[in-house]
Each structure stands twice: as structure tokens, then as C-alpha cells.
Amino acid sequence: MEQIIQVTILGIGLGGVFALMGSGLSLVFGVMRIVNLAHPSLIIAGAFTAYWGFRLWGIDPLVMLPVATLLLAAIGVLLYKIFFERNAKSATYSEMTVLLTFAIAMIIEGALGAMFSNTQRVTSPSYATDAFFLGDIFIPKGQLYAGMVSMLIIGLLAAFLKYSRLGYAIRATTQNRDAAALLGVNVNMVGLMSFAIGIGLAGAAGALTSFVFSFFPAKHWEWIAVLMSLVVMGGMGSIVGTVVASFGLSIVAAFVGAYVGSTWSTMTFFLALFLVLLFRPQGLFGEKPELL
Amino acid sequence: MTEFLKVEGITAGYGDGPAILDGAHMTVQQGKVHCIIGPNGAGKSTLMKVIAGMLPVRKGEVIFKGENLKGLRPDQTLRRGIAFVPQERALFPKMTVRENLRMGGYILNNDRERDRRIDEIFDRFPILRERADQHAGTMSGGQQQTLAMARTLILRPEIVMFDEPSLGLAPMIVREMFAIVRMIAEQGVTVLLVEQNAVMGLKHADWGVVLDLGRTLFEGPAQEVLHDPRIQELYLGGRKVA
Ligand SMILES: Nc1ncnc2c1ncn2[C@@H]1O[C@H](COP(=O)(O)OP(=O)(O)OP(=O)(O)O)[C@@H](O)[C@H]1O
Ligand SMILES: [Mg+2]
Numbered sequence: 001m002e003q004i005i006q007v008t009i010l011g012i013g014l015g016g017v018f019a020l021m022g023s024g025l026s027l028v029f030g031v032m033r034i035v036n037l038a039h040p041s042l043i044i045a046g047a048f049t050a051y052w053g054f055r056l057w058g059i060d061p062l063v064m065l066p067v068a069t070l071l072l073a074a075i076g077v078l079l080y081k082i083f084f085e086r087n088a089k090s091a092t093y094s095e096m097t098v099l100l101t102f103a104i105a106m107i108i109e110g111a112l113g114a115m116f117s118n119t120q121r122v123t124s125p126s127y128a129t130d131a132f133f134l135g136d137i138f139i140p141k142g143q144l145y146a147g148m149v150s151m152l153i154i155g156l157l158a159a160f161l162k163y164s165r166l167g168y169a170i171r172a173t174t175q176n177r178d179a180a181a182l183l184g185v186n187v188n189m190v191g192l193m194s195f196a197i198g199i200g201l202a203g204a205a206g207a208l209t210s211f212v213f214s215f216f217p218a219k220h221w222e223w224i225a226v227l228m229s230l231v232v233m234g235g236m237g238s239i240v241g242t243v244v245a246s247f248g249l250s251i252v253a254a255f256v257g258a259y260v261g262s263t264w265s266t267m268t269f270f271l272a273l274f275l276v277l278l279f280r281p282q283g284l285f286g287e288k289p290e291l292l
Numbered sequence: 293m294t295e296f297l298k299v300e301g302i303t304a305g306y307g308d309g310p311a312i313l314d315g316a317h318m319t320v321q322q323g324k325v326h327c328i329i330g331p332n333g334a335g336k337s338t339l340m341k342v343i344a345g346m347l348p349v350r351k352g353e354v355i356f357k358g359e360n361l362k363g364l365r366p367d368q369t370l371r372r373g374i375a376f377v378p379q380e381r382a383l384f385p386k387m388t389v390r391e392n393l394r395m396g397g398y399i400l401n402n403d404r405e406r407d408r409r410i411d412e413i414f415d416r417f418p419i420l421r422e423r424a425d426q427h428a429g430t431m432s433g434g435q436q437q438t439l440a441m442a443r444t445l446i447l448r449p450e451i452v453m454f455d456e457p458s459l460g461l462a463p464m465i466v467r468e469m470f471a472i473v474r475m476i477a478e479q480g481v482t483v484l485l486v487e488q489n490a491v492m493g494l495k496h497a498d499w500g501v502v503l504d505l506g507r508t509l510f511e512g513p514a515q516e517v518l519h520d521p522r523i524q525e526l527y528l529g530g531r532k533v534a
Contacts (some may be wrong), residue, residue, distance in 0.1 A: 172387065172398075173387060182344070182366050182370070183370070
């Protein structure tokens with residue numbers, strides 16, 4: 001029994017971080033129909049931001065988190081202006097963005113590799129290797145903090161989408177772009193802002209990831225499949241769906257890791273992706289997902 | 293009398309495609325209901341899109357209260373008081389009725405004023421108040437159309453354009469739709485209507501416009517259009533109208 005609780009807790013810890021990683025991807029797809037294969041590479045860029053803040057100046061990665069968020073959001077604005085804005089009206093936009101973001105991922109990987117080399121890194125504030133104990137059950141502090149901050153950020157994102165004026169505009173544009181434009185929404189500005197927020201979330205996820213997982217520039221290839229499986233399972237463009245899928249799959253993966261073998265743990269995500277695509281390609285939660 | 297809205301010699305089309313409108317004209321009088329009829333593909337929807345600023349004008353002009361609307365975007369025509377419900381109704385299906393209405397007041401800067409106007413809308417359309425927290429997409433076709441039309445009123449527009457509001461609705465509901473149209477007109481709002489059921493549309497209108505192949509064949513008092521033998525022959529299915 002204890003082991004089951006223990007494994008569940010570890011799964012939840014991972015789920016929190018994946019949920020944040022996936023929600024930025026979902027937002028960008030939901031609003032812009034951009035399949036952003038560069039998302040995990042931008043997470044790595046966020047992780048490096050937190051890493052160097054800690055290495056050079058001893059700044060806690062949780063304090064670096066807003067810095068990484070803003071830096072990546074700014075990069076998001078640049079990417080959007082350079083690559084995505086002009087093509088937004090093209091009929092093959094989504095297909096085009098797959099190739100485009102693939103190229104961006106490689107460029108970011110190359111740039112990070114050239115600047116920081118391909119060594120494994122992990123940010124190491126004291127809590128990263130510490131844990132709380134409840135009897136025999138241990139809760140790793142790093143994962144706990146990362147998971148809690150993830151949930152906090154996703155909660156803020158949901159409240160922003162639900163209640164703010166820009167949030168209304170983002171949801172409306174996602175559901176019916178032409179109708180939103182007819183009511184006076186500047187849909188291009190909405191696209192830019194959603195993209196910036198989505199990439200900013202990648203930066204935040206990166207800062208949290210930096211003390212939960214070890215990372216290096218090419219690590220994003222591992223994550224892209226994991227994130228894709230979460231987003232597809234959640235219904236492409238649904239943040240709530242992505243969060244639910246993240247926790248569900250992470251817990252299953254933790255059990256697979258504990259009882260089948262740790263090398264099989266990651267396979268859980270790929271297997272889930274295959275099964276969803278085969279039997280429920282619209283995702284677990286229905287035909288037309290909404291952001292919330 | 294200075295003209296309220298005047299459409300003159302409009303040529304327009306999609307992208308680099310052929311001219312869909314080819315010299316269409318139309319006169320709009322303040323406070324009246326105008327019905328545009330014509331066969332499928334005549335360019336009725338296209339004409340409304342042009343007036344709303346969704347489609348650029350190639351030739352001709354749209355003059356609203358003395359101002360040329362040429363080159364204005366949809367949000368700019370909206371700010372000048374022209375609201376449009378396209379054929380597809382353009383609701384946000386996964387937003388609640390209230391959220392849809394709030395989107396209708398998106399360009400208002402004052403949230404309290406916006407919510408006050410939504411309350412007025414609820415008084416006029418009690419069914420919407422009943423459904424306020426329900427997703428728009430889960431309502432019946434008639435209720436969705438009511439919401440789409442009501443949503444335009446939040447901005448207190450001078451002109452509302454409804455593209456085939458009766459599309460896909462049961463006959464009884466269609467009658468309700470026309471009652472709403474009349475009610476809107478009685479408040480002094482000018483109405484432009486595209487209607488597939490020409491007889492029904494003209495009977496509820498003051499002014500009729502017959503569009504075919506992108507041109508205006510005829511425009512005049514709705515009663516005249518309704519009783520013109522040539523138009524009966526061509527567009528009213530040869531039916532005699534009593
Ligand atoms: N988005 C578009 N892109 C290209 N062509 C279009 C587009 N929308 C309409 N058309 C073409 O313009 C012509 C007129 O269309 P429009 O929708 O204005 O007709 P309509 O009179 O409203 O017809 P209906 O009664 O079927 O609604 C049609 O030939 C149609 O194929
Ligand atoms: Mg039409």
C-alpha cells in the first residue's frame with residue numbers, strides 16, 4: 001500500500017511539471033493552429049536561463065522563473081513577428097508551421113549547444129535534492145515545489161482566460177476567428193499575445209524543469225513526443241485536457257517505471273499516443289475542445 | 293432628405309477572383325426594413341460583407357451619413373454603428389450566452405455600462421436571461437439566432453444586417469424571427485435583411501432589392517417588388533401574391 005502511495009506521489013510530482021510544459025503548447029495550438037515543435041527547445045532555453053542565474057549569481061530558480069518567463073515571451077514575440085504573422089492567412093498554415101517550428105527547434109538546439117555545450121546540467125538549489133517524510137513515504141521537495149508552482153501558474157492562466165478582457169478575446173478568437181474580428185477584436189494582436197504567453201509558459205516550465213530533470217540542448221527531442229502525447233490526448237488545444245492527461249499519464253508512467261522497469265516508463269507516453277490516435281483521435285474529452 | 297446609406301456601382305470579389313458584385317447599388321433609408329432577395333450565388337452575402345468592411349471594394353462606393361466607408365475594417369464600420377450577423381451566425385459555441393453578449397460589447401470601454409446594456413437585452417429577450425450561463429452551442433437554432441441578433445444591439449447600432457436569419461429554422465420559429473426584426477426596426481434601428489424565402493421577407497420589409505449575378509435588377513417599395521409580375525415570375529417562383 002505504502003509503495004502505491006509513494007509511486008502515485010512521484011507521478012503527481014512529474015505530472016505537475018508536464019502539465020505546465022503542455023499547457024503553453026496547447027494554448028498556441030488552440031489559438032493559432034500552430035503545431036509548435038520548437039516548444040520543448042524553448043523550455044530548454046528557459047532551463048538554461050534559470051541554470052545560469054543560479055550558477056553565476058546564486059539566484060534561486062524560483063526567483064529566476066519570472067525572468068525566464070519574460071525573456072522567453074520576448075523571444076516568442078520576435079519569432080511570431082519574423083515567421084508566423086505574414087503567413088497567417090495561408091490555407092496550409094498549420095502544415096507550414098510544422099516544418100517551420102521543426103527548423104526553429106534545430107536552430108535553438110544548435111545555438112544553445114554552441115553557447116553552453118552539450119553537457120548534462122541540473123540547477124541545484126538545496127531543496128532539489130531534499131525531501132519531506134511522512135512516515136516511510138517521501139515527497140521530493142524539488143518536485144513538490146515545481147508541481148505546486150506549475151499548478152499556481154496554470155490557475156492564473158485559467159483565471160486570466162476566463163475573466164480578463166484579453167482572455168475573452170483569446171477564447172473568442174479560438175472558437176470563431178471571423179466572428180471575433182467582426183466584433184472588433186484585433187485577431188492578429190490576439191495571435192501575437194497568445195504566442196508570447198505560450199512561449200513565456202515554456203520559459204516558466206523551463207525554470208522549474210531545470211531543478212527537476214537534468215537537461216542539455218538536445219534533450220528536447222525526448223520531450224516533444226511526451227508533450228505531443230499529452231496535448232493530443234487532451235484534445236489539441238484544450239488546457240484542461242492537457243492538464244488532466246499530464247497527471248493521468250505521469251501517474252501511469254510512474255507505476256510502469258516502478259513495477260515494469262524504469263526504461264519502460266517513457267514508453268507509456270508513446271503507447272498512449274498511439275492508442276489515442278488509433279481509437280480516439282479527437283482526444284479523450286470530445287470533438288471540439290475549448291481552451292478551458 | 294440626405295441619404296442614410298447609399299451603395300453605388302459596387303464591384304467586389306474574393307482575393308484575385310472574379311467580380312462577384314458587378315455594379316450593384318442599393319438605397320437604405322433610416323429606420324426602415326430592407327430585404328435583399330435573389331437566387332443562390334447572386335452576391336447577397338457578398339454585398340453585406342462589403343458594407344461591413346470584410347471585403348475590399350474594387351469600384352464604386354458605400355456612403356454612410358455622408359462618409360465614404362471605403363477601406364474601413366469591420367471593427368471600424370462597427371464603431372460607426374453598422375453591425376452584421378453573417379449567414380453562419382458567428383456565435384462562440386463554447387462561451388456562455390452572457391459571455392457571447394459581453395463579446396458583443398467588446399469595443400465598449402466601460403464594463404459596467406456593458407453589463408447594464410446586457411441587462412436591458414435580457415429584459416427584451418427573457419429566454420436569453422434564462423439561458424445566461426449555458427453554452428451558446430447547446431441552444432436550439434432559434435435561440436442561437438435570437439442571441440446572434442440580440443448581441444448586435446449591445447452597441448446600440450444604427451444599422452443591423454442579418455444574413456438569412458431564418459436559415460434552418462422551423463416555420464413557427466421563423467415567424468418569431470421576423471417579429472424580432474420588426475421590434476428592432478420599431479426602436480428606430482435600420483435593418484438590412486437577406487432572405488431566401490422572398491415572399492416572407494418582402495412582406496416584413498419596407499424596401500425590396502432584387503440582386504442577380506452581382507447586379508441590382510430592381511429596387512423599390514417592398515409591396516411593389518412583391519407584386520411586380522416579372523419579379524414574381526423570376527424570383528418568387530411564379531406565385532401570385534395576394
Ligand atoms: N469566401 C469566398 N471565396 C471565394 N468565393 C466566394 C466566397 N464566398 C462566396 N463566394 C462566391 O461568390 C458568389 C456569391 O456568393 P454569395 O455568398 O454572395 O451569394 P448569396 O447571394 O449570398 O448566395 P446564397 O443564397 O447561397 O447565400 C458565389 O459564386 C460564391 O461561390
Ligand atoms: Mg448568402
